[in-house]
Structure formats: structure tokens, C-alpha cells
Amino acid sequence: MSRRCELSGVGPVVGNNVSHANNKTKRRFLPNLCDVTLASESLGQSYKLRIAAKTLRSVDHIGGLDAYLMKARDEHLSERALKIKRALKKKAAAA
Numbered sequence: 001m002s003r004r005c006e007l008s009g010v011g012p013v014v015g016n017n018v019s020h021a022n023n024k025t026k027r028r029f030l031p032n033l034c035d036v037t038l039a040s041e042s043l044g045q046s047y048k049l050r051i052a053a054k055t056l057r058s059v060d061h062i063g064g065l066d067a068y069l070m071k072a073r074d075e076h077l078s079e080r081a082l083k084i085k086r087a088l089k090k091k092a093a094a095a
Contacts, residue, residue: 003030005052007059007068009076038065040084042091047084 004011010031016024032053039046041064051059059068069077069085077085 001050003033004078005031005033005055006049006078006081007051007072007076008055009078010052010055040065040088042066043084043087047080049081 002011012028012030015027015029017027018024033050034053034056035048035050036056037046037048038059043066047065059065062068062071065084066088069081069088072081072085074082074085
């Protein structure tokens with residue numbers, strides 16, 4: 001399982017540990033990934049996603065999974081999230 005957020009695309013970044021003596025050693029900063037179940041209001045279905053805690057706050061702020069996916073850029077989304085987004089667009093076009 002990759003350490004990448006399914007909605008925002010946030011992944012590990014590389015940096016340095018810096019000691020008091022200013023010695024630098026490589027390290028990785030991992031995203032705070034959480035397994036959550038988010039409900040789609042227009043599709044009437046729940047989806048289990050592995051997203052970063054920061055992204056979960058953004059989803060709540062924007063107004064839910066549907067609104068977040070419609071604003072999100074496709075290159076940041078995982079295949080599962082793209083599938084949900086396509087279903088949302090199809091439902092919106094039919095209505």
C-alpha cells in the first residue's frame with residue numbers, strides 16, 4: 001500500500017535531521033494517513049478511502065466528498081477517486 005493520499009496526492013517528502021552540532025542526515029516526512037469512510041450525498045453511497053488528516057479537514061471545509069471531488073484536479077486523484085468523480089459527473093449530467 002502506497003503512502004499517498006487518495007484525494008490530494010500528498011506523499012512522503014525528503015528532508016534532513018539536523019543535530020545540535022549541525023550534522024545533517026537524510027530522513028523522510030510521511031503524511032498522516034487515516035482510513036476513513038466518506039459518504040457521497042448525491043450517489044447515496046459510502047466509500048472507504050485512505051486520506052491525509054489535512055485533506056479530511058479540507059473535505060469538511062469545502063462541504064463534503066462530492067464538492068471536494070468536483071473541485072479537485074484529476075492528476076492528484078487516485079484511480080478509485082477518479083471513478084467516484086466520473087460517477088458524480090454522470091449523475092449530474094443526467095439530472
